Amino acid sequence: MQDNRGYIKGISGSVVTSTCFANTSIYEVVYVGSERLLGEVVRVRRDVADIQVYEDTTGLQIGDHTIFTGELLSMKLGPGLLGQVLDGIGRPLERLGKKSPYISRGTHIDAVDDSEKWYFIPRLQRGDDVGPGDILGEVEEKGIKHFIMAPLDFRGKNSTISWMAPKGEYVVDDVICKIGETTVKMFQRWNIRTPRKVGRKLDLDKPLLTGTRILDVFFPLALGGTAVIPGGFGTGKTVTQQSIARWANADIVIYIGCGERGNEMTEVLEEFPSLTDVRRGIPLMDRMILIANTSNMPVAAREASIYLGMTIAEYYRDMGYNVAIIADSISRWAEALREISGRLEEMPGEEGYPAYLASRLARYYERAGNVVPLGSPQRNGSISVINAISPPGGDFSEPVTQSGLRLSGCFWALDKGLATKRHFPSINWAQSYSLYHENLDRYFTREISEDWVPLREFVFNILHDGKSLQEMVQIVGRDGLTEEEKWILKLSELINIFYLQQNAFDPNDAYCDSGRQLVMLNTLKLLDEQIRGALNSGVLFEQIDSQFAFVADLMKLRSQNTEDYENSLTSYIKKLKEELSDLI
Amino acid sequence: MKLLKEGYKTVEKIAGPLLFVSKVARGGIGEIVKIESNFGEDYGQILQIVDDLCVIQVFGETMGLAPNNTVVWLERDVVKIPLGIALQGRILNGRAMPIDGEGPISCIEKWAPIQGNAINPWRRKSPHEFIETGISTIDLMNTLVKGQKLPIFTGSGLPADKLAAQIVKYARTPATSADSSPFMVVFAALGITQREASYFREAFRESGAIYRGVFFFNLAGDPSIERILTPRMALTVAEYFAFEKGYDVLVVLTDMLHYCEALREISSAREEIPGRRGFPSYMYSDLASIYERAGCISGIKGSITQIPIVTMPDDDLTHPVPDLTGYITEGQIVMDRELHGKGIYPPIDVLSSLSRLMNKGIGEGSTVPEHRALSDQLYAAYGRFKYLIRLKTIIGEEGLTPTEMSYLSFGEKFESEFVNQGERRRSLDETLEHAWNCLLTLPKDELHRLPVNLIDEVMLKRGTKA
Numbered sequence A: 001m002q003d004n005r006g007y008i009k010g011i012s013g014s015v016v017t018s019t020c021f022a023n024t025s026i027y028e029v030v031y032v033g034s035e036r037l038l039g040e041v042v043r044v045r046r047d048v049a050d051i052q053v054y055e056d057t058t059g060l061q062i063g064d065h066t067i068f069t070g071e072l073l074s075m076k077l078g079p080g081l082l083g084q085v086l087d088g089i090g091r092p093l094e095r096l097g098k099k100s101p102y103i104s105r106g107t108h109i110d111a112v113d114d115s116e117k118w119y120f121i122p123r124l125q126r127g128d129d130v131g132p133g134d135i136l137g138e139v140e141e142k143g144i145k146h147f148i149m150a151p152l153d154f155r156g157k158n159s160t161i162s163w164m165a166p167k168g169e170y171v172v173d174d175v176i177c178k179i180g181e182t183t184v185k186m187f188q189r190w191n192i193r194t195p196r197k198v199g200r201k202l203d204l205d206k207p208l209l210t211g212t213r214i215l216d217v218f219f220p221l222a223l224g225g226t227a228v229i230p231g232g233f234g235t236g237k238t239v240t241q242q243s244i245a246r247w248a249n250a251d252i253v254i255y256i257g258c259g260e261r262g263n264e265m266t267e268v269l270e271e272f273p274s275l276t277d278v279r280r281g282i283p284l285m286d287r288m289i290l291i292a293n294t295s296n297m298p299v300a301a302r303e304a305s306i307y308l309g310m311t312i313a314e315y316y317r318d319m320g321y322n323v324a325i326i327a328d329s330i331s332r333w334a335e336a337l338r339e340i341s342g343r344l345e346e347m348p349g350e351e352g353y354p355a356y357l358a359s360r361l362a363r364y365y366e367r368a369g370n371v372v373p374l375g376s377p378q379r380n381g382s383i384s385v386i387n388a389i390s391p392p393g394g395d396f397s398e399p400v401t402q403s404g405l406r407l408s409g410c411f412w413a414l415d416k417g418l419a420t421k422r423h424f425p426s427i428n429w430a431q432s433y434s435l436y437h438e439n440l441d442r443y444f445t446r447e448i449s450e451d452w453v454p455l456r457e458f459v460f461n462i463l464h465d466g467k468s469l470q471e472m473v474q475i476v477g478r479d480g481l482t483e484e485e486k487w488i489l490k491l492s493e494l495i496n497i498f499y500l501q502q503n504a505f506d507p508n509d510a511y512c513d514s515g516r517q518l519v520m521l522n523t524l525k526l527l528d529e530q531i532r533g534a535l536n537s538g539v540l541f542e543q544i545d546s547q548f549a550f551v552a553d554l555m556k557l558r559s560q561n562t563e564d565y566e567n568s569l570t571s572y573i574k575k576l577k578e579e580l581s582d583l584i
Numbered sequence B: 001m002k003l004l005k006e007g008y009k010t011v012e013k014i015a016g017p018l019l020f021v022s023k024v025a026r027g028g029i030g031e032i033v034k035i036e037s038n039f040g041e042d043y044g045q046i047l048q049i050v051d052d053l054c055v056i057q058v059f060g061e062t063m064g065l066a067p068n069n070t071v072v073w074l075e076r077d078v079v080k081i082p083l084g085i086a087l088q089g090r091i092l093n094g095r096a097m098p099i100d101g102e103g104p105i106s107c108i109e110k111w112a113p114i115q116g117n118a119i120n121p122w123r124r125k126s127p128h129e130f131i132e133t134g135i136s137t138i139d140l141m142n143t144l145v146k147g148q149k150l151p152i153f154t155g156s157g158l159p160a161d162k163l164a165a166q167i168v169k170y171a172r173t174p175a176t177s178a179d180s181s182p183f184m185v186v187f188a189a190l191g192i193t194q195r196e197a198s199y200f201r202e203a204f205r206e207s208g209a210i211y212r213g214v215f216f217f218n219l220a221g222d223p224s225i226e227r228i229l230t231p232r233m234a235l236t237v238a239e240y241f242a243f244e245k246g247y248d249v250l251v252v253l254t255d256m257l258h259y260c261e262a263l264r265e266i267s268s269a270r271e272e273i274p275g276r277r278g279f280p281s282y283m284y285s286d287l288a289s290i291y292e293r294a295g296c297i298s299g300i301k302g303s304i305t306q307i308p309i310v311t312m313p314d315d316d317l318t319h320p321v322p323d324l325t326g327y328i329t330e331g332q333i334v335m336d337r338e339l340h341g342k343g344i345y346p347p348i349d350v351l352s353s354l355s356r357l358m359n360k361g362i363g364e365g366s367t368v369p370e371h372r373a374l375s376d377q378l379y380a381a382y383g384r385f386k387y388l389i390r391l392k393t394i395i396g397e398e399g400l401t402p403t404e405m406s407y408l409s410f411g412e413k414f415e416s417e418f419v420n421q422g423e424r425r426r427s428l429d430e431t432l433e434h435a436w437n438c439l440l441t442l443p444k445d446e447l448h449r450l451p452v453n454l455i456d457e458v459m460l461k462r463g464t465k466a
């Protein structure tokens, strides 16, 4: 008789209750039923355990066997993950998809392919002393150096390399190094719910540039920072996140489709391989790992998906890369948590979410950061977290949005009203904020221009003034406006159309680098100076407004490529000056 | 082989649509059971099991059932539906029993579980083929593509049925010939009234869809719990025709509000913690298990396009049913009471409507190169019109500039001509013609979403001046 076998006593949705043992531990992996469905213990009482099952439970019967493995849910980490699409528990969907168009149950294969060969180049040699996280050697994975590191939990008595594989081709299961008596292979396993240890945390002083003007200029995210993007359906969460996945200056992007649409995953899979990373010229898919646990896939696996993604992110961070982890949406994760909690009949907190929602969320957000990973040589890696939030009814007062606000440094508030007007990205500039300005202003001033901060403030002030004037007009009409105020109203409208609006599907405008953002800001400033000059010389605003087609002119400028932009701008301003002086 | 029939007389409790049966040996989750009583036979499904106690949801009425007159037989199977080509043209009730007097379903090819499996995202193929619905506000501004799930959000008394029937009648892809109906329809009525049902029947007969489609009718007077089965049965049939027989299937589900109410009924009988407005907190995942069954699969012919109809109680878009639907579907077509009041048909509010897959189905090679730009321009102009209408009520017409006045004429023309097309089908060319008619009421400088040379070209062709 095997002492690790229990049997099913109860079934409710994705939660199965089974007999268990004195040594059954929380989060232990269990195989359930004759199909060996994968599950994880989420609660143990004296001799029964509640297990969340990562696959559809239909057909399970009372009395079916459960096998307790004594292990925690872990991910096999090694070369070969980049470019893949995994489900919420790390199964490779491409390989599963070749067998059937539908997700099948009870198949457990690792995403890291055992048969793929990698050319390993050692960096250390026999006799070298090593510690956790030290880089032993490297292989090339999709154009990046994939470092093979000493395991973080390595704790041998003898820490001297007794054998090192010569350079050559190996599979991930080959031993490539012996440290004392411990053998090291090209992969490591890591329990997905435990953060990987790091050396120390660093300040966040560099931006995660997105190429989206409103984000980079007004609400910038730092490398290693956290951002939330809440909004009702159709406000632009997915488009914004996909646009960041495309253009951001991250080395690696982990994109988690957490309880959202299947076709959105397909879109990424179809488009990204043929797009190029603007910085490195490699196919975009080569720097991505997609985790697709769509809304109709098992909810328990949805709960696990964000931890899986984070573990992979930390693994690449530990090699010294800047990783962006994008989850669409964290609300669906919270709902999975709520559903499981409901099945366990736990006491509900706010909106039915379990009382531990906030602390679980906090632990996830806190895995972001800019760090020095363990091991030598010393390196710097970061994880930036970008979470979409889908508040019911678009109402931000609900718990997932509120926790997100508390835990993140950037709040990119999507606005249904703007989306309805087709103002995209429909980020509300009055409501959004970034807490990274102070650190990043130094970066922008140093790396881009001293004018960056003053120009941003100029534009932001016009937007504010324009907004209050607009509110006034809607109450008392336009009669009381001064000439200057009329211009401010107009200019703030121009800023909206010319600067804030950015069509993610327009090949010429989808991506705007910092240099171009700067000249565009400058355009607005120069325009403002000219018009104010004319107004001060007594020209009436109506005269100006009826003579010039500012929107058309600015849009024409915006359609210029960056090389021609500055010349066109100079001649535009020159022409404007002449025409204005005719009016005076 | 099963020799013994497993029957239980141990009904402990009956609560709403639920039976609690004890002493069941090896109950299986999701299995169906036959329920025998003085009133005859019915079916149910095991929802939850705690030791030997099974919670069973009964698809029919529980009225009259009593613990001592009820026997529960385990069928040891999940809910399945018979599939075969001969389903075409059949009218079935909410649990797939024929009600058209044509006898039992013949030539059954196989029985399939109705639960369905999730499509592996890696095997999906993005929907991209333009469907011409003949409706201007959809074709030009909220384009439907083959394999999309695009619901109609409506309010009580608004003509969503008419619109859905019209789409079924007119929808075609450019590749198919103009007079044959290219789509096979699978229709599931969920708790709609006799009157609505006969409207659809008549409309389908008139359009000929009736001969090739498969129709499920669960009416308002039918057992509500049956509604949990009906959409899943309809989709299993749709999957069979689409992915095994290569058809392009158009699935109309109406009304998903009633489906969700059935879900709420069970949830409350189970004494689950209610979510917003009493709907269960797992309703998002449950709805996704229905809506996500739309799509296209790579390497397989056929497609499933879904048009669910969702009533917004009190015209409230943030009500949980339209809200969660909108979070799952690929856009929405929103009916508007104000336009309806003005006598405009179809009363589609383009500003709150959206087709998320539109970009894939339009432009060079599919429709016209300027499709996106035209649509964007119409949106921008109509949005401006809406703003100016409000402003006008405050500051009066005198306060508006001439350009702003031209927006007012644009908006009126847009609503009364472009949107208000009546029941006639409009070809895409006619739709484009109407769009230009409206846009050219604006000064040329205002049309900054359109390429300048295109405007010139169109004006030249029409002999209009700037």
Ligand SMILES: Nc1ncnc2c1ncn2[C@@H]1O[C@H](COP(=O)(O)OP(=O)(O)O)[C@@H](O)[C@H]1O
Residues within 6 Å of the ligand: A231, A232, A233, A234, A235, A236, A237, A238, A239, A240, A424, A425, A426, A502, A503, A504, A505, B354, B355, B356, B357
């Ligand atoms: N930056 C953008 N540029 C152009 N269109 C956009 C942009 N953001 C959103 N959209 C439009 O809005 C629709 C909904 O956006 P999406 O990101 O899918 O919303 P959500 O994920 O919030 O439901 C898209 O299909 C697209 O038409």
Ligand SMILES: [Mg+2]
Residues within 6 Å of the ligand: A237, A238, A239, A260, A328
């Ligand atoms: Mg989205």
